[in-house]
Amino acid sequence: MTKQAFKEAVFRAIFFMSATVAVVAILLICFFIFSNGLPFIANYGFARFLLGSDWSPTNIPASYGILPMIVGSLLITLGAIVIGLPTGILTSVFMVYYCPKPVYSFLKSAINLMAAIPSIVYGFFGLQLLVPWIRTFLGNGMSVLTASLLLGIMILPTIISLSESAIRTVPKTYYSGSLALGASHERSIFSVILPAARSGILSAVILGIGRAVGETMAVILVAGNQPIIPSGLFSGTRTLTTNIVLEMAYASGQHREALIATSAVLFFLILLINAYFAYLKGKSSYE
Secondary structure (H helix, E strand, O other): OOOOHHHHHHHHHHHHHHHHHHHHHHHHHHHHHHHHHHHHHHHHHHHHHHHOOOOEEOOOOOOEOHHHHHHHHHHHHHHHHHHHHHHHHHHHHHHHHHHHHHHHHHHHHHHHHHHOOOOHHHHHHHHHHHHHHHHHHHOOOOOOHHHHHHHHHHHHHHHHHHHHHHHOOOOOHHHHHHHHHHOOHHHHHHHHHHHHHHHHHHHHHHHHHHHHHOOOHHHHHHHHOOOOOOOOOOOOOOOOHHHHHHHOOOOOHHHHHHHHHHHHHHHHHHHHHHHHHHHHHHHHHOO
């Protein structure tokens, strides 16, 4: 075996081991969550657990309905996407086609800094600024709206960075050809470039949704944390992640099993969302 062939074999083995570690890690996570969560769901009742609206683990008998947390998680995530997705895509378009070079350097650095800020810092920002502002001018400060607005800000770096990269990968001939056919600058961008970059933009949406669904510390500080089904944007709510964090420290027995089952539901919910957007991404790549 030559020296070059030996080096290739070594690096091939290293890459294989790295991939194996990643696969084994996700398999262990799935095994732990579902092996501990599914038995509780089966014993307690699938419909009773998922569709129950009463979460009272300290009552006798205890109630473990997680429907309020499911609704709260979906509403806050949807609100974050409604706020963050258009803002992120338009910002990425500005950075690629409109931003002057001196401003671009500053803006890119600021976006990278936003991605590095810990979530607890975002939470304090929301608690000290967004909550009083919304309470003064609109209604209840600790609410679905506040959490959605804060998460919409938090997912901006992910959406902006990935969308910008996707837009830059579109061949410049698409833009030039559109202009040559008589389309305006703006129409070329929104009718030709963005559809061509749809696959990458969908990847940004998937990661943004994952960040929003899984966020905990920032949501704890601004959402109100009431385990009730929110009646509107200004109602307090509790998400699946915050429910686990708030109660896992003192939970035991059936209560602990219910929280692990909640994590299993959260994991399955994220899988469904990712599978749906992966389907859309695959479908768009063939069009």
